[in-house]
Amino acid sequence: MAPTSALSTDEQTGATTRPRAGLLGRWGEAMVGRARWVFGVWVLLLLVLGAAAPTVFSSLAGAGWQADGSESVRVRELTQEHFGGNSSAAVQVVVHSDRNDVQSPAVQEVVRRISDLVASDDRFAEVVPPQPGMSISPDGHTGIVLIGAAADTDDMVRAVDEHKDALTDLAGDGVEVYPTGASALWSDFNEANHDAMIKAELFSWPVTLTIMVLAFGSLVAAGLPLLLTIAGLVASAGGLVLLNQVTPISVWAINFAMMFALALGIDYALFIVSRFRDAIRENADDLRAAVAQTMDTAGKAVLLSGLTVLVSLSAVLLVPAPAVRTMAVGIMLAVVFVLAATLSLLPASLGRIGAKVNALALPHARRQQHRSPVFARWGEYLHRHPWSVAAGSLAVLIALAIPVFGLKVAMPSINVVPSDAPVRQGYELVRSQMGEGAPGMLQIIAPAAEADAIVVAAGKTPGIEMVTPPMPAADGSDHVLLQALPSVDPSDERMTTIVGDLRAHLPDGALVGGAPAENLDLQQALNDYFPLVVAVILVLGFLLLLVSLQAPLIALIGTVVSLLSTAAAFGVAKLVFQDGHLADLLGFTPQGFLDGWGPVFFFAMIFAIAMDYTVFLLATAKEHFERSGDPATAQVDGMAHSGRIIFAAAAVMVAVFFTFALAEPLPPKEMGIILGVAVLLDAVLIRLTLLPALLRITGRAAWWAPAWLRRVLPSISFGH
Incomplete structure (x- = not known):
């Protein structure tokens, strides 16, 4: 458009004006x-x-990767409330020694120092040392220290951000330390x-x-x-x-x-x-x-x-x-x-x-x-x-x-994290020492009256290798918590079928959660x-x-x-x-x-x-x-x-x-x-x-x- 095309001449004054501009x-x-x-x-x-x-x-x-209102989120909320923070947001610290077993003084000293380190942070709840048959590998050289979550998932990620270097620094004298779990992963x-x-x-x-x-x-x-x-x-x-x-x-x-x-x-x-x-x-x-x-x-x-x-x-x-x-x-x-x-x-x-x-x-x-x-x-x-x-x-x-x-x-699977990240090293160690599904234990919350039926039903579910004994609620409420060990890696596509079958086989009132279920x-x-x-x-x-x-x-x-x-x-x-x-x-x-x-x-x-x-x-x-x-x-x-x-x-x-x-x-x-x-x-x-x-x-x-x-x-x- 030529310059003159935007202009008009007033016949009375001969003055040149331009048309009125639009709103913008x-x-x-x-x-x-x-x-x-x-x-x-x-x-x-x-x-x-x-x-x-x-x-x-x-x-x-740092978190927020969840489906609000889902069954798995409900399980996490209940475990936070009734089971000392033993939820999917809990921090799992893997301790391993090639030459000493978990019960040895050297490893137990590291476990004690882990407990002392997190005791001053009110975002952490109860600390559970490695337990035989549950969180200690069959050869006895790898154990998991469970640090309960007393805060929401975002604060738990921040807590790991602040403490993970100090936790890994506890390694030494032949003992390896790796913070793992969903909070450490994020x-x-x-x-x-x-x-x-x-x-x-x-x-x-x-x-x-x-x-x-x-x-x-x-x-x-x-x-x-x-x-x-x-x-x-x-x-x-x-x-x-x-x-x-x-x-x-x-x-x-x-x-x-x-x-x-x-x-x-x-x-x-x-x-x-x-x-x-x-x-x-x-x-x-x-x-x-x-x-x-x-x-x-x-x-x-x-x-x-x-x-x-x-x-x-x-x-x-x-x-x-x-x-x-x-x-x-x-x-x-x-x-x-x-x-x-x-x-x-x-x-x-x-x-x-x-x-x-x-x-x-x-x-x-x-x-x-x-x-x-x-x-x-x-x-x-x-x-x-x-x-x-x-x-x-x-x-x-x-x-x-x-x-x-x-x-x-x-x-995403664990492969999205760099291979030298502590969370991945701990994950791989747990998987190699305790089974493919060990890094992704499923959690079951149910009324205490249905505990025995749930143990039987979960144990018969294809893809579930082991179910832990029912754990009563720490606050005395009418709930029990069970852990189910899948036979496959948490990112394996067969996990969808396993979780679906488990939910279908359990009695009414039972809820299935855990990190793999939250992802699904x-x-x-x-x-x-x-x-x-x-x-x-x-x-x-x-x-x-x-x-x-x-x-x-x-x-x-x-x-x-x-x-x-x-x-x-x-x-x-x-x-x-x-x-x-x-x-x-x-x-x-x-x-x-x-x-x-x-x-x-x-x-x-x-x-x-x-x-x-x-x-x-x-x-x-x-x-x-x-x-x-x-x-x-x-x-x-x-x-x-x-x-x-x-x-x-x-x-x-x-x-x-x-x-x-x-x-x-x-x-x-x-x-x-x-x-x-x-x-x-x-x-x-x-x-x-x-x-x-x-x-x-x-x-x-x-x-x-x-x-x-x-x-x-x-x-x-x-x-x-």
Whole structure:
């Protein structure tokens, strides 16, 4: 649009005026006019939240991987209440000596020191030394000291964090000491993942800056998104610490929040800054007009994109698992702060910087225009060959998606913890000395009157090797606790059948729990809620696109094609993480399944990212359709004006996600590969290929809406 097309001449005065800006345009002008206030508010906000941010990793919760309301969680609560904390959250300290048995003075001295060490911490309950026939190996050289849990699962993980080094330091004189159990597992697991996340983030920053400089061609323009992202990161980290005072937030929330703040912050800033550089050419003497034009077009797309991301992630809140819910909360909080910074701090900064946004430019950048000739030619090619391009993209995506039908999911095994972690060393020792199922004893809580019947029924259950005698409740209540030894490793898929059979064979009133049962109940909850989460995300995603684009057909197409990149990414995940292809190259041992929380959580994340790009592409195409009324112009110019931004944003996301493939623990490696592949496939095969080809095929019908629908929907325009 030429500069004069946005102007009108008053016939009475001859004065030149510009049309009134839209709501977001006026908001942008207000941010420029009150830039000092905007900067002041953000400085104050970052000082307050920044003061809390450094404690984020030590403050947040370490557990929460459970299905609230499940049978296994009820068992844990009852054992906490009635049996001296002998629950799945209890700490099991393995003591082993090759030359001395557990009853020897040397080992007993270590056991005494373990008891003394934990006695001063009120988060620990009763300490039970190794018991013959129950917690001492048949050869007598390995024993388990049980430290009861007197706090919730999150506090027990924190307690292990604080004491595990002191416990392992008790080893010596031929005696080995390894803290194990679920609380110790989550402690070592979170520590390994935290270290991996930090390393990956540090590696991704210089890669990101390089891509940004190449995309913008200007150090100033490239630096703005990074500063914006840092503001969002600091604010979200501090916000999570404060929110954790109200309700426990999983430490994993900050890991995902950091990733999304970096990726989406750069996405949004790319779109805004690129549009502003174009607007500044048309409004060189009026910075407020340039900002208004930017916010009325790109700002509107960013706002709608952010709302789409938030809606997609909000569906995860339906899953009754605290860790899963709070990971979603962490990302949503990061998106809110990044979106707030993009819509306030960024326009205020652009209004102050003005044409200096192009300062410190590389030689090629001085000739760079918002309308990319390269992507304009690509858009014209798609216009000439839409059917062949669409068919080729669909063929590749469907071929990659086919393996998803064989995908298996389960909760992580001990193999996700580094081999030198104390919890894994203790786990392996217990398994080798006491049997495959010894690290995952099942717990049975029942009325005392049914104790004998339960011993018989449990003993006859296939897959149960041994049942301990009933233990009366410490507080005198009418409950007994029994331990059942499975014949298989806790992560063995046969454990599902064993727990199911045990629950079916026991008398009414008996409850089965323990760490393996908690994992199985959580997996079942994730499986049960997955269809609901998918349905909610699809429906809300479609409605948001419908409101944004005012056209049902393209809203439906934009929603459906987003499923393709998700299915293809999970197909690749099946080939890599379940079947083990590229395992040697990526440096991991396949578990034979994908981590159980992956489908629900990754689906929401992938769909959110896919819809992010969908809004950018289709909002730009809609802007040009509103100007020209020509669907061909909308398709070609939509690609010409958004293609380079989508390509650069995708390159940043792929770089950020793929750095996590370098992590040693398996979960962040899974996350990085799956999200990186999803973004790569979505950007290359869908947003830059299939979707614009479908725009060409559907033509004017893509932007059509019945009159009754136009009356119902709020009026949203991307033109300026």
